[in-house]
Amino acid sequence: MVQDIHRKISAPTPLRGSKPPTMALLPPVLPPSKRPALLGLFRRGSWCPILLAGLVRASTPDLIVHDAVVVTVDPARPTATAFSVHRGRFVLVGSDAEVLKTRGPSTRVIDLHGQTVLPGFNDSHLHPRPEFPEDSIHGEVDLDPDRVPDRNRLVAVLRSKAAATPPGLWVRGFNYQDTRLDGHPTRELLDRVSTNHPILLRHSSGHVWAVNSVVLDAARITRSTPDPKGGAFGRNREGEPDGVLREPPALRLVEAAGPKVPDPSWEQLVEGYDRCFDRFLSEGITSVQDAAGTPKALRAYQELARRGRGCRVGVLMQSAYLDIVEAAGMESGFGDEWVRLGGIKIVHGNSLSGRTCWVSEPYDRVNPATGRRDDFGIPPARTQEELDALVLRVHRSGLQPAIHANGDREIAMVLDAFERALHKLPKADARFRIEHASVCPEALLRRAKDLGVVLALHSYIFEHGDKMEEYGPRRWEFMHPNRSAEDLGIVVSGNSDWPVSACKPMRRIQSLVTRASAVGRVYGGSQRIPVETAIREYTWGSAFAERMEAVKGTIAEGRVADFVVLSGDPRKSEPLRIADIRVESTYVGGKPRFERSRQ
Numbered sequence: 001m002v003q004d005i006h007r008k009i010s011a012p013t014p015l016r017g018s019k020p021p022t023m024a025l026l027p028p029v030l031p032p033s034k035r036p037a038l039l040g041l042f043r044r045g046s047w048c049p050i051l052l053a054g055l056v057r058a059s060t061p062d063l064i065v066h067d068a069v070v071v072t073v074d075p076a077r078p079t080a081t082a083f084s085v086h087r088g089r090f091v092l093v094g095s096d097a098e099v100l101k102t103r104g105p106s107t108r109v110i111d112l113h114g115q116t117v118l119p120g121f122n123d124s125h126l127h128p129r130p131e132f133p134e135d136s137i138h139g140e141v142d143l144d145p146d147r148v149p150d151r152n153r154l155v156a157v158l159r160s161k162a163a164a165t166p167p168g169l170w171v172r173g174f175n176y177q178d179t180r181l182d183g184h185p186t187r188e189l190l191d192r193v194s195t196n197h198p199i200l201l202r203h204s205s206g207h208v209w210a211v212n213s214v215v216l217d218a219a220r221i222t223r224s225t226p227d228p229k230g231g232a233f234g235r236n237r238e239g240e241p242d243g244v245l246r247e248p249p250a251l252r253l254v255e256a257a258g259p260k261v262p263d264p265s266w267e268q269l270v271e272g273y274d275r276c277f278d279r280f281l282s283e284g285i286t287s288v289q290d291a292a293g294t295p296k297a298l299r300a301y302q303e304l305a306r307r308g309r310g311c312r313v314g315v316l317m318q319s320a321y322l323d324i325v326e327a328a329g330m331e332s333g334f335g336d337e338w339v340r341l342g343g344i345k346i347v348h349g350n351s352l353s354g355r356t357c358w359v360s361e362p363y364d365r366v367n368p369a370t371g372r373r374d375d376f377g378i379p380p381a382r383t384q385e386e387l388d389a390l391v392l393r394v395h396r397s398g399l400q401p402a403i404h405a406n407g408d409r410e411i412a413m414v415l416d417a418f419e420r421a422l423h424k425l426p427k428a429d430a431r432f433r434i435e436h437a438s439v440c441p442e443a444l445l446r447r448a449k450d451l452g453v454v455l456a457l458h459s460y461i462f463e464h465g466d467k468m469e470e471y472g473p474r475r476w477e478f479m480h481p482n483r484s485a486e487d488l489g490i491v492v493s494g495n496s497d498w499p500v501s502a503c504k505p506m507r508r509i510q511s512l513v514t515r516a517s518a519v520g521r522v523y524g525g526s527q528r529i530p531v532e533t534a535i536r537e538y539t540w541g542s543a544f545a546e547r548m549e550a551v552k553g554t555i556a557e558g559r560v561a562d563f564v565v566l567s568g569d570p571r572k573s574e575p576l577r578i579a580d581i582r583v584e585s586t587y588v589g590g591k592p593r594f595e596r597s598r599q
């Protein structure tokens with residue numbers, strides 16, 4: 001079933017609207033002499049990658065890679081040993097003999113001596129952000145457990161950041177994990193760092209924060225302050241706010257009371273994104289989908305593309321900017337093969353790893369407010385009617401909705417909204433997306449399948465398996481349900497939700513294959529998937545989610561030449577060692593954008 005769908009959809013089909021990429025960023029695919037003929041084809045709407053491949057083949061390739069183990073993810077030719085590239089696209093994929101005989105005088109030839117090549121990874125949901133030096137005013141302290149394993153270290157690294165920060169300005173940190181620090185940092189702990197600086201730390205989930213007393217006092221949050229709709233303040237046994245903030249409505253109340261930091265300059269911003277994309281490229285990622293896009297980020301991505309930097313980007317614009325996108329007349333697919341509008345990101349629900357998502361059976365934990373096990377998480381602030389109206393509007397505007405939902409009650413609301421929108425305005429192959437769909441029993445998966453929904457499931461049990469303890473073992477077997485979704489023929493896209501989990505596709509694939517946490521505990525073993533399936537999700541599946549499977553995601557003739565060279569073959573690896581496989585080089589459009597040997 002899954003194979004059938006894969007074959008049907010991955011066969012080369014015309015690009016949406018059958019029009020060529022339009023923005024000037026894209027290098028011409030053909031020699032100038034061929035262009036008029038090609039333009040005629042565009043007009044007649046018969047353009048397709050296979051045809052292009054045939055025309056491009058007339059000239060000799062720019063690059064040939066051979067003596068490789070090429071995992072193509074193309075069901076028509078699953079493996080090969082060689083391929084050629086011309087003007088940024090794969091031209092011929094096959095045996096060494098077939099490909100090498102097409103070499104010309106200016107062809108660069110790379111002998112990989114048996115190394116493994118995969119299509120470039122496509123991280124279908126992450127959060128690119130400009131990376132600033134940690135000691136600059138825009139810099140944040142990385143609190144990843146590998147670096148900050150306990151509370152003493154946490155206090156120490158934050159104290160040194162405070163020492164370098166003028167009093168009154170923010171001390172910010174990100175990526176702390178409560179499960180590795182004996183709980184969330186409280187105001188008392190953070191007051192030990194500084195009582196002269198506002199301190200704001202972001203949990204690895206991106207849905208929970210910890211602040212010190214300076215922040216709570218400035219925002220006048222006291223025991224008599226009620227929880228905002230859609231959010232909650234952590235409280236101690238006496239009901240006093242303990243400095244923990246759950247979900248953005250709680251954050252917004254305190255953040256507005258803090259000092260304003262001047263925005264970075266445009267050049268600082270672009271350079272910050274450049275550092276971030278270098279990180280992605282070094283992990284073999286050639287395409288990303290920004291799951292919280294902004295107009296400013298969209299501009300920065302265009303600037304990077306102009307400079308020949310970074311990788312391909314699909315932008316899921318935050319729903320807060322829907323007015324702007326509609327006013328500009330932009331539909332999903334606007335842009336080119338480098339920077340492109342994917343759709344509209346709607347957050348409807350809360351966090352899995354922050355344990356705030358809204359579920360139908362209570363969490364396995366005592367509710368501090370009642371002393372009982374009756375905590376169902378935080379319901380979304382939006383009503384069903386409001387969600388229905390928003391989804392219909394997005395759909396009517398020619399935009400693909402991509403909706404964040406984790407808890408089963410949140411997912412059910414999203415499916416209801418999808419069903420109603422598609423009933424009012426039917427669309428074949430709509431590919432509405434649910435981002436995460438973490439607690440997803442089979443009945444909901446079947447509904448998703450019937451609606452043609454694509455699922456961007458988490459793959460982060462390696463880092464966040466321990467957060468699943470509060471959901472209880474019975475639920476683990478239908479959380480992050482890759483196996484059940486694949487068995488039903490639902491397309492799943494690979495992603496890290498970085499910085500929620502590491503933007504390391506090899507680690508993500510290991511996590512999908514083993515369902516084992518960093519300490520080796522398995523959560524929901526029935527949802528394990530074969531390594532080949534995990535690779536497909538992280539390449540073709542992610543391309544499908546952004547309607548780009550005819551352009552990228554496989555090593556096949558006519559596709560853009562995005563590929564990664566690995567130090568080992570994940571299909572042959574011990575499952576718990578997949579994450580140890582190194583990325584040796586990353587090619588985007590046939591050009592190396594990361595080479596380990598040059599680092």
Ligand SMILES: [Zn+2]
Binds near residue numbers: 127291497
């Ligand atoms: Zn996200």
